[in-house]
Amino acid sequence: MTWATERLEALKAGTATPPPVVETLKLGLIDDWGPGWVRKRWEPSPQVLNGDGSMFGGYTAALADQALSLAAISVLDDASALRTINLQVQFFKLAGAHPLLIEARVTARSRTIIHVEAEFRREDGELIAKAAAQQVVTPFPKAA
Numbered sequence: 001m002t003w004a005t006e007r008l009e010a011l012k013a014g015t016a017t018p019p020p021v022v023e024t025l026k027l028g029l030i031d032d033w034g035p036g037w038v039r040k041r042w043e044p045s046p047q048v049l050n051g052d053g054s055m056f057g058g059y060t061a062a063l064a065d066q067a068l069s070l071a072a073i074s075v076l077d078d079a080s081a082l083r084t085i086n087l088q089v090q091f092f093k094l095a096g097a098h099p100l101l102i103e104a105r106v107t108a109r110s111r112t113i114i115h116v117e118a119e120f121r122r123e124d125g126e127l128i129a130k131a132a133a134q135q136v137v138t139p140f141p142k143a144a
Contacts, residue, residue, distance in 0.1 A: 003140070004073040008033045011070070025059070027066050036106040038070045041123075043099045055095040060120065063102060064089055064131035068116040071104035072135040075114065082114065082135040089131045099123055104131075112137050 001009075010016035011029045018029065026048065030040045048059045065087055072082055104118035113134050120129040 002076060002078045004076045008038070008070065008074055022066065025062055027063060030067075030070060033070070033074055036071065036075055037104065038067055038074065039101070039103045040067065041099055041101055044095070044097055046097070049097060053096050057089070057091060060091070060095060060129055061087060061089050061131070063100075063120070064104075064118050064129075065133065067102050067104035067118050068131060068133040069135065071106055071116050071118070072114040072133075075106055075109060076137070079140055080137050081140045082137050084133055085113075085136045086134040087131065088133070089129055091129045093122075093126060093128050095120065095128045100128060 007016060008030065012031065012033060014029060016029070026045055028040060028042050030038050032039045042063065044055055048055055050056055065084055068087070069082065069084060076082065101121045101123060102118060104116055106114055107117050108115040113136060116133050116135065118131040119127065121127055
């Protein structure tokens with residue numbers, strides 16, 4: 001196991017302490033993962049909805065960045081970390097106060113860049129959004 005796969009296992013088990021941003025934004029953890037992918041069911045809270053009941057698009061982007069990053073770390077070795085260098089989100093339907101199924105997958109990898117894509121679907125299968133990102137592989141930060 002690597003630091004990243006240990007982290008993913010702890011997130012799946014619910015035993016990891018999420019970073020402050022995850023708690024502040026109520027992004028949640030993951031339900032499952034494997035090499036090159038993560039999956040979760042996420043239920044929005046009223047705080048992330050617009051006045052008309054739709055979900056704020058920037059919030060969808062935050063969920064995408066989280067899922068895409070977690071999928072990407074699933075293929076890292078112990079000496080590597082990563083940072084998002086590009087994030088794109090396409091919206092197809094309004095997301096509202098209903099659960100979303102989010103699945104992210106690694107689609108390509110070079111020595112320094114990991115390409116990932118994600119889909120956001122309602123539980124009835126309706127496609128809400130797609131996201132894509134590139135993650136730059138960096139050396140794992142040394143402890144201070």
